[in-house]
Amino acid sequence: MELFWYIMIAIVLAVFFILDGYDFGTGIIHLFFAKKEKDKEVIAKAAGLFWDSNEVWLVVAGGLLFMAFPTYYASVFSGFYLPLIIVLWFIIFRAIGLELRSQFNFQMWKDIWDKSFGVSSLLLTLLFGIALGNIIRGVNLGGVENGVSAYEAHYFFLPLWNSSFSPTGIHPGVIDWFTIVIGIIAVVTLSIHGANWIILKTDSSINEKLKSVVFKLNIALLLLTVFSLFIWHIIKPEPFSNFSDRPLLLIFPIIYLSGLFGTFLIKKFKKTIYAFTCSSLIIVGGITSSLASMFPVILPSTNDINESLTIYNTATSEYGLTVAFGWGIVGFILLFVYMIVQKRLMGGKIDKMDYGH
Amino acid sequence: MFKNKNMEDMIFYDRLQFAFTITFHYIFPQLTMGLSLMIVYFKWKYLRTKLEKFNNAAKFFMKIFAVNFTMGVVTGIPMEFQFGTNWAKFSELTGGIIGQTLAMEGMFSFFLESSFLALFIFGEKLMGQKLHLLTGFLVFLGSWASGYFILATNAWMQHPVGYEILENGKFVLNNFSALFSNPWLLPAFLHNQFASVVTSSFVVAAIGAFYVLRNKNMEYGKLFLKTGIIFGFVSSIIVAVPTGDWNAKNVAKYQPATFAAMEGIFETEEAGAEIILIGQPNMLEKKIDNKIAVPNILSFLTYQDWNKQIPGMDQFKEEELPDNIPALYYSYHIMVGLGTIFIGLMGLALFFLWRKKLYTMNTLLWAIMFAFPFPYIANTTGWYVAELGRQPYLVYGLLKTVDGISPTVSSGNTLFTLLGFVGLYMLLGLLFLVLVGKTIYKGPETQTH
16 A cells, blocks of 8 residues: 555655646746747736646645655655745745736736746756755665654655755765755756747747757756766665665666657657657656656655655555545545546647737 | 643644635635625626626626635635645545545536636627626536535535544545535535625625715716615525524534534533623633623524423543634634624615615715625634634544644644735735726726736
């Protein structure tokens, strides 16, 4: 049952990063590439119409994590206190940016909220990447100092950074050069994804230009991926032992790579949905590969005294997990039905839709 | 000593931040839950009468709903996060139980609400009228289901059921259906939902009064006044009797110490407890200053027995009593006092509506227009009664509030984030008022926004 809920939560998170990922990416592209008012408007709308139903996936992921792995939820949310609250603030700035820009028709007003949307999207993406980096790298569980735990074994508190910005040693901070690299990978990935979404959903005048932007970003992503595999060894002696032990898990890196190499064909694709599918594969593959490399650990310990958090030592009782299995299945079916109904009714290019705006 | 002072600060800021963020958050759902019901009514009325004004009314209020919903989403995500960030120990110990209801809220209600809200706003032409009504109904269903799951969570904290406590102190579920047959749940849920209908009725009526007084959008002004007053009168009564009454009886039965504190009974009387209408709790001398009270009424209202003895605060140990008795007492008395005034105001308005004099009675219309903030206050103080009344516990009788905070988050960090929330929410509040004000000012007949 632990495994079932672990997989379900991973799926919800992957869907969240595909869906909200495209509107984060849309924000980043908006910030750097949208120059004409008409493009700015339609690109903001490509995110603005969907962000709230996309963000519900985050709420569901949080709720399920809370239900199935309460110890993990408690440990991670209190340990990453500051970055998480700052994430909340950016989520708010992003949302009001999207909702407010079209409320008054004068340029300064629009510019303020466009910046609010764009900058928050960029920083949120960076922070989500950094978060993933932290989960991979691990934390000083129990707050060990000179061989003694300051807290219970599964609690910790991370400063935003340590003095050397170094990911090695037992006292890491949230931001160090390893997590920054993962953060940049997230920004590049979601920029590609967001650009694909804009190309898919709008007839903006920068669509052709965005295709070559995607191509260039994809080269950067390839280089960054190779670089990250290299530096992974610095923080972990054998980072990929899970894959050699269980070759079946290699499916996840293969998903990632197929998306990555598929994206290089962006200018040749007949349908824009293919490019979007490729960037979705990058996201799914990236998240699942990272998780699979650690399994069953979900938060490594950087000291030798307290053991890492796994899906088994943080889960709630078997009865709770089983009961939730019942309503969870019903819930998941409903979620996908809503999603399909909504996407069907709101399909097609944004520019051509009459939404009463 | 130093360590204790540290703990005290941590608890203080954790509680203050939660109180501030939840108070601000609840401004929005309390309107949307009630308003969704009224939107369904307007849309249904349009299908029956084919009068365009009902359809415009439904769409107009859905616009106001949407602004509130957005605010509710962005201020609601911090609530879910704070269980983990500030109340980690509580989450760790009880997540196996309240995680169920909170996760179900996300899955079953939040999704329903957000998906179909977008469809209601953008899809009228695509779907046709009957489906449009259905999407409106699903938005209503989602928002009430949301309230239901949140109340189920809170009911478990007020009156824990269906659990067992493991050796390591963790609460685990052993009876899922008990969470929903909790005797605390249904009265609290209905009380809360109809209280939110009161809020939305007062808002609808206030907008109506504004239009009639301005002599603009008269057709809508009259429609909103009429609808708001009828909904407002009925819901105000349901909030008091039977649902408010049920809740008071539940508190008397399951949380007698809380009951004594909220009613302000310091000393147990021989027979028949008085009901205190006005007065200030004096915690030094343990009595009510400037008291106006009616003898024996409380015993009658609670037990239908004029002479039934009700235990006062002197019957409980200090550590079992809520830790902020004056705040609890005032919250309760403000809620009950305002609730009574609502019935009076709406009753009066209904009378003149029936006599067909209402639309020319400017004084009454001004009163209705300025009455809309008070249901917000009553709803908020109502929640304060529930939350302050449960103190010093998070899970009544089982887990103390002091034992629920995050062990590693220092008070300095919480104060930092609290200040951030205060600043950000002030900005949000201003923008919200501008947006809703603009929508109301423009009126229901302008279809673009």
